[in-house]
Amino acid sequence: EAQVTQNPRYLITVTGKKLTVTCSQNMNHEYMSWYRQDPGLGLRQIYYSMNVEVTDKGDVPEGYKVSRKEKRNFPLILESPSPNQTSLYFCASGLGWGNQPQHFGDGTRLSIL
Amino acid sequence: DQQVKQNSPSLSVQEGRISILNCDYTNSMFDYFLWYKKYPAEGPTFLISISSIKDKNEDGRFTVFLNKSAKHLSLHIVPSQPGDSAVYFCAATLYNNNDMRFGAGTRLTVKP
Numbered sequence: 001e002a003q004v005t006q007n008p009r010y011l012i013t014v015t016g017k018k019l020t021v022t023c024s025q026n027m028n029h030e031y032m033s034w035y036r037q038d039p040g041l042g043l044r045q046i047y048y049s050m051n052v053e054v055t056d057k058g059d060v061p062e063g064y065k066v067s068r069k070e071k072r073n074f075p076l077i078l079e080s081p082s083p084n085q086t087s088l089y090f091c092a093s094g095l096g097w098g099n100q101p102q103h104f105g106d107g108t109r110l111s112i113l
Numbered sequence: 114d115q116q117v118k119q120n121s122p123s124l125s126v127q128e129g130r131i132s133i134l135n136c137d138y139t140n141s142m143f144d145y146f147l148w149y150k151k152y153p154a155e156g157p158t159f160l161i162s163i164s165s166i167k168d169k170n171e172d173g174r175f176t177v178f179l180n181k182s183a184k185h186l187s188l189h190i191v192p193s194q195p196g197d198s199a200v201y202f203c204a205a206t207l208y209n210n211n212d213m214r215f216g217a218g219t220r221l222t223v224k225p
Contacts, residue, residue: 004156035215040122041115042202043157043215058212090156097208101147104156 002027006091006105013081014113021076021108023091029103031096032074033058034066036087037107043090049074050096081112116140117205119216127224132190134219136203139184143205143214148177148188151200151218160201161188193223 004025013019025032033048035058045058049068063085065077074093078085088109092102118137126132136146144165149157163170163177163186170177176189190197203216 033213040217042117042119042217043204045212048212059214092156101149101159101162102213104149104158106154106156 004105012111025093029093117216123220134188
């Protein structure tokens with residue numbers, strides 16, 4: 001089954017404690033992306049990757065890091081989380097062009113206290 | 114700077130009637146538009162898309178209309194079914210740019 005898998009699905013943590021949200025896709029997609037969803041703001045892109053070792057900033061990259069060492073994995077790293085990063089996060093993958101729909105994971109709800 | 118706007122946070126319609134969800138955008142360079150549907154506790158799933166060279170695209174009960182001069186697109190669902198109850202996101206992008214911009218979403222409720 002084609003899918004994008006995110007872990008964990010839920011996480012409550014404290015300010016400053018480094019965390020990583022993993023994302024894996026089994027569709028051999030070159031393009032992967034991270035979004036955050038906040039009330040009234042919709043989905044905003046954090047980072048995206050066109051291929052292995054190729055990453056670029058999206059709309060709201062501050063406070064986040066990503067890496068793309070393998071095609072299937074695209075982890076999101078919060079080195080020093082802060083309360084304003086409390087949000088619902090989605091990972092997505094696709095074929096790599098703007099007209100191609102992206103496949104989304106089921107989301108990770110992060111609460112930073 | 115929200116380049117894609119969905120001004121109606123919610124919409125309620127009766128089963129069997131038409132649902133019309135609206136979306137406006139500000140960047141005239143966008144050349145591809147997509148609609149995603151999202152159920153609670155799940156990620157968004159692709160529904161239908163339209164290229165800027167077209168003004169209509171139809172897929173079963175779903176039709177998307179694009180008015181480039183007004184920078185407006187709409188999603189029509191006919192007939193609406195209770196299973197269509199979800200949040201609908203409008204998205205816009207450039208063909209060769211992966212910076213996809215989403216609207217804030219419209220929650221559709223279809224009443225039996």
